[in-house]
Amino acid sequence: MxxxxxxxxxxxxxxxxxxxxxxxxxxxxxxxxxxxxxxxxxxxxxxxxxxxxxxxxxxxxxxxxxxxxxxxxxxxxxxxxxxxxxxxxxxxxxxxxxxxxxxxxxxxxxxxxxxxxxxxxxxxxxxxxxxxxxxxxxxxxxxxxxxxxxxxxxxxxxxxxxxxxxxxxVDQDLFHAEPRGKNLVPTVGLMYSTAPFKGCDVSLEAVRIASAQLPSLRLLAFGCSPINPRLPLHPGAEYHLQPPQQRIRELYSRCDAWLFASRSEGFGLPILEAMACRTPVIGTPAGAAPELLAEGGGYLVRPEDPEDMAAAIVRLCGLPDSDWRILSERAHSVATRYTxxxxxxxxxxxxxxxxxxxxxxxxxxxx
The missing domain is CATH 3.40.50.2000 (Glycogen Phosphorylase B;)
Structure with missing residues (x-):
């Protein structure tokens, strides 16, 4: 053609x-x-x-x-x-x-x-x-x-x-990771954006709430623009501005959970990218999240509800290592069985x- x-x-x-x-x-x-x-x-x-x-x-x-x-x-x-x-x-x-x-x-x-x-x-x-x-x-x-x-x-x-x-x-040559266990320090990640429909404010509030029960909770983030003073990250958060694709894979792989709080999304490629890197996803029902998370590999939470996302963070980070590994492998399986x-x-x-x-x-x- x-x-x-x-x-x-x-x-x-x-x-x-x-x-x-x-x-x-x-x-x-x-x-x-x-x-x-x-x-x-x-x-x-x-x-x-x-x-x-x-x-x-x-x-x-x-x-x-x-x-x-x-x-x-x-x-x-x-x-x-x-x-x-x-x-x-x-x-x-x-x-x-x-x-x-x-x-x-x-x-x-x-x-x-x-x-x-x-x-x-x-x-x-x-x-x-x-x-x-x-x-x-x-x-x-x-x-x-x-x-x-x-x-x-x-x-x-x-x-x-x-x-x-x-x-x-998902590009499996680019996004992949070896099997691993939980981090000693619980770590969550997100894609930073000031676009309201991306729901970054919900994810950040969820991290703040979850930190009350997980004081050592660490946040990793990457994005295409510098941090906006109107939407600041928490003290101690690690931010990467416009990282190369290989670096993004490393960031996904360093997390126990990836947060996806979009209010509106066509698909949501970070869901698949994180899952291909064996990182479970905690996501709102936007884009393809309901279809992907229904197959395992993460938790679906209520939209516009940072408390519900925070509870999922605490639940996931509190899993025994053996149970977290099972969730991690499910995430990888869902992301990689369709090319x-x-x-x-x-x-x-x-x-x-x-x-x-x-x-x-x-x-x-x-x-």
């Missing part, structure tokens, strides 16, 4: 790492893959002021991007603008990956490929044009989603029962389904 991914500006987000992974795996299978995006647009005065106020830093875009790390053809437009026919090669299938790119893809001519829509979150946020974003969920094209809750949403809210679930996997090759099989199948549907619609249109 000739496959084109239409992306928002390239970056280091988890969603773009997933796109880059599929692009690379599909290319290895003999498909011709092109990944295309506009460059980042210039910051507005309001955005600059907001960044200075909240982070005390001048905003800047990283020149790094996940797509730069894989051997596929990538194209960047001359400026930030909609993608048009002249930018896109003729192909068998063209894939939108963000609500705005879905609008662009729908305007492309049939020669650019059968249209598909890869959804990694419900992109209906207050800071976006909500009506336009919602409208893309109603487009008459094949949808591929990363978690069951998104397929349920497509069916129940937007009237599309045909969305295909292709769950994310990116398995996911690519499903993704490839979903693209063929899209092409079959597009062919059927074309025949109806010409009959």
């Amino acid at each position: 000739r496959i084109t991914f239409i992306c928002p500006p390239f970056d280091l987000s988890g969603g773009q790492r997933v796109i880059a992974t599929y692009a690379e795996h599909l290319q290895r299978r003999g498909h011709h893959v092109v990944v295309l995006a506009p460059p980042h647009r210039r910051r507005s005065i309001r955005e600059i002021a907001r960044s200075l106020y909240y982070t005390r830093r001048w905003p800047a875009y990283s020149i790094s991007a996940h797509i730069n790390q894989v051997a596929v053809e990538r194209r960047t437009l001359d400026r930030h603008r909609p993608v048009t026919d002249s930018d896109v090669p003729n192909a068998d299938v063209v894939i939108a990956t963000w609500w705005e790119t879905a609008e662009w893809v729908m305007a492309l001519s049939p020669s650019k490929g059968t249209k598909a829509y890869f959804l990694q979150h419900h992109e209906v946020f207050d800071y976006l044009p909500v009506a336009r974003s919602e409208a893309t969920w109603r487009l008459p094209i094949q949808k591929i989603v990363v978690a069951q809750w998104l397929a349920d949403l497509a069916r129940d809210r937007y009237g599309d029962p045909s969305a295909q679930v292709v769950r994310n996997a 990116w090759d398995d996911a690519t099989d499903l993704f490839e199948g979903a693209l063929r389904t899209a092409m079959e549907k597009g062919s059927s619609l074309g025949e109806l249109a010409t009959s």
Whole structure:
């Protein structure tokens, strides 16, 4: 197949790492893959002021991007603008990956490929044009989603029962760890973010509450931005700013539990990454957490409830070493029994389904 991914500006987000992974795996299978995006647009005065106020830093875009790390053809437009026919090669299938790119893809001519829509979150946020974003969920094209809750949403809210679930996997060459026992000093970890939907405030409050019963409790964290004074870490916490991927694996592996308190999440890759490193996860029911934690390897806690998360921290860190090892091995088993090759099989199948549907619609249109 000739496959084109239409992306928002390239970056280091988890969603773009997933796109880059599929692009690379599909290319290895003999498909011709092109990944295309506009460059980042210039910051507005309001955005600059907001960044200075909240982070005390001048905003800047990283020149790094996940797509730069894989051997596929990538194209960047001359400026930030909609993608048009002249930018896109003729192909068998063209894939939108963000609500705005879905609008662009729908305007492309049939020669650019059968249209598909890869959804990694419900992109209906207050800071976006909500009506336009919602409208893309109603487009008459094949949808591929990363978690069951998104397929349920497509069916129940937007009237599309045909969305295909292709769950994310984890890079087992990158995220792995040898079997181990509990730490002598109980240790929990989290991904630091000031984005409210990430729920970092809930995790930090849970650690504070749990520390009353576990005075020696240690916190490890990593993130993409410096610590914001409005969301400080606890005294003695260990923080790593933009660590390399190999270092992230080490951080996961040093923890007795990984905290995932997201209020909203498309999937939640850190869940799988931590579990692949044999670290049980304590998580809220966001993204794929209900599906993954139901299979063992961690505890599901109530959302917006730091007391419940704190109780889970105390419970998990208080397990006998033999019981903790069992939980650790369950986490590893859940994370590693489904691979990116398995996911690519499903993704490839979903693209063929899209092409079959597009062919059927074309025949109806010409009959």
